[in-house]
Amino acid sequence: MRIIIVGCGNVGQTLTQQLSKEGHYITVVEEKSSVVQNVVNSYDVMGIVGNGASYSIMKDAGIEKADLMVAVTDSDELNLLCCLIAKKAGNCHTIARVRNPVYKKEINFIKEELGLSMVINPEEAAANEAARLLKLPSATKIETFARGRAELIKMVISEDSRLRDKALKDIPTDLKKQVIISVVSRGKDVFIPDGNFILRAGDEITIIGSSRNTLNFFKKMGLPTAKVHSTIIVGGGETGYYLAGQLISYGIKVTIFDKDTERCKELSELLPQALVINGDGTDKDMLLEEGITRVESFASLTNLDEENIMLSMYVKNINPKAKLITKVHRVNYGEIIGSLDIGSIIYPKNITAERIVQFVRGMSASKDSNIEALYKLNDERAEALEFIVRSGSPVIGVPLAQLNLKKGILIACINHYGEIITPSGESVIRDRDSVIVVTTLTGLKDINDILEK
Template identity: 65%
Template sequence: MQIVIVGCGNVGRSLIEQLSKENHNITVIEEDSDVIQNVVNNYDVMGIVGNGASYSILKDAGIESADLMIAVTDSDEINLLCCLIARKTGHCHTIARVRNPVYAREIDFIKEELGLSMVINPEEACANEAAKLLKFPSANKIDTFAKGRAELIRITVSENSKLCDKSIKDIAQELKLPVLIGIVRRGEEVFIPNGSFIVRAKDEISVIGTPRKMLAFFKKNNLPTVGVKSTIIVGGGQTCYYLAQQLIAFGINVKIFESNAERCDELASLLPEALIIHADGTDRQELLEEGLIGAESFVVLTGVDEENIMLSLYTATVSKAKRIIRVHRAGYNELIGTLDVGSVLNPRSITADKIVQYVRGMTNSMGSQQLESLYKMDDDKVEALEFIIPAGSPVIGIPLHELPLKKGTLIACINHHGEITLPTGQSQIQEGDSVIIITTCTGFDEIEDILAEK
């Protein structure tokens, strides 16, 4: 596809990095010439220095023949204007990053009137992820497939877990549940495990199954299955606002620490059901006085990654609270992987992954396949994808044990007319099924991509 990306900040660069690997023709527009030079030197893209909201600049970037324009500058208004010009000039699909909560209340109107294909708010997307985790506090991350009929849930194996030091095969025999351990992360290594793989303490495992069976899995392993009833949030920015809104609607007791007095007044007006505390949330004594020890969850959303990490580590020493932190810098991924900081949210990754999923869907809609869902995991080392199987697909009607799958690829789940099954070697895929694939071979566009070359 011909793609124009306007804005080369954190999200823009992440998009360039991911999409340039997938053989798209990408042109990047950015006002900072040094940034453009750096991007052109490191990725197979074209770069134009200038304002992406300029008709002439967009024309130079090839907007008239582009399939997609993605606007992710720091300005909502520029992003929307870029999309409007692109639609009028090139009639292409358009995606805009829009962060201002004022626009959030009017987003359906804006999307319809400007003909936007997609609007994404990084703060709201981040809050949605946090809310899901607080409803299921045992999980590190939750991804859904088959319109919510299947879940891929990540948990960390503790030393006293029933899963510890057992093979995948033995775990399946003991649990007698139709769930599948599809991914194991151990330090920096990621595995698609076979039956003989031994699960160890501190492994992060990804388990797939229906919501009901996943609930049974958690109960059999003595893991909490009920959402939290109270939370402390440190940092009163927009992510905090979106998250607190959802938690209050769930009936969860919310306390918010915010050091800026003016922002405290705003939050008190916007969130009358929450307790707003004007204090430094990094002050341990303040946290203890406000009930950190007894809190069921603790969410750290300050603008300083280091503070968020340290606060989470401290909280682990005094409380059993479910911990969630926000981290912006990708460079901290390796460090965080060695620390017990709880669940980690990266707004850049969440935003870029949702846009890449849309791009993959566009690519496939131009052919015969349809990509329903895409999740990138473990620092982009693994992808979980859901494909709808069209007529004539080479995977139809063949026992799975006869399919020559690429190494590091697993058919994890089949959805046949709403019935979710974990496949065996004798299972067969049918036309119209949706199939969930887990793979370390990233970049699959079609279901045929799972097959090894003969």
């Protein structure tokens, strides 16, 4: 597809990297010439220096032939104006990044009136992910497939886990029939495990199954399956505001720390059920006074990555049982943070890029692939893809044990008309099923690509 990306910040560059890698024809538009030069040198894309809201610049970028225009500059208003001009000039699909909560109540009106295909709010998307994790505190990451019927959940194996030091083939049947363990991360290594793979304490595993089965799996493992009852949020910005609102709606007791007096007044009016404290959330005495050692969860959501990381490390030390959420903006911190064991890391920029990439894949599904959804796992070293199986595919009607799969491929889940199946070697894929495949390979576009030629 022909895609124009306006804005080459972290989100724009992440999108450019991913979509160009997937074979789309990308043109980037950015006002800073040095940034454009850097992007063009790094990826196989076209670059134009200029204002994306300019009709002439849009024409130079090829808007008349574009399939999609994505506006991810730092200005909501500029993004919306870019979409309006693109829609009028090229009649293509448009996506806008809109962050200001003022537009929250009006977003459906704006989307309809401007003909937007998608509106993404990074802070709200990050808060949604954090809220899901606080509803199931034993998980470090949760994603959904098959329109919410199947879940991909990450968790860490503890010293007293029933899975510790067991080969996958020897896992008790009551656990094995619930979910499939599809990926194992051990230190810097990532594995698609077979039946002989032995799990160790400290491994982070990715399980896939129906929503009911994943819940049963956690129960049988003796892990908490109920939401937390209390949380402390440090940072009353947009992410903190959206997260607090969701948690309050779940009946969770929320305390928010923020240094800005005016912002605290706003939050008190917007969230009357929350306890809003005007103070420095990095003040250890203040945290102790507000019960940090007893709280069930803690979210560090300031705008400083280092502050968030240090706060989570401190809380981990004095309250090891608390569920931790740490917001990080710099995506290149991933490998370092992963070794710190500070709970769930939320990357707003990555979440935004992932949602947009998923939309693009949905658009291209009718053209050159049958990918319904795709999630990057373990710092992009593995992928989970959902394929729609079309008639005539060689995978149809053959028991999975008899399929000649490429190395590094695991069929993790089958959705048969809404029935989520945890597959075994005897399971069979049927026409129109959706199938979740986990792989360390890249470039898969069709379910048939999982087979050796």
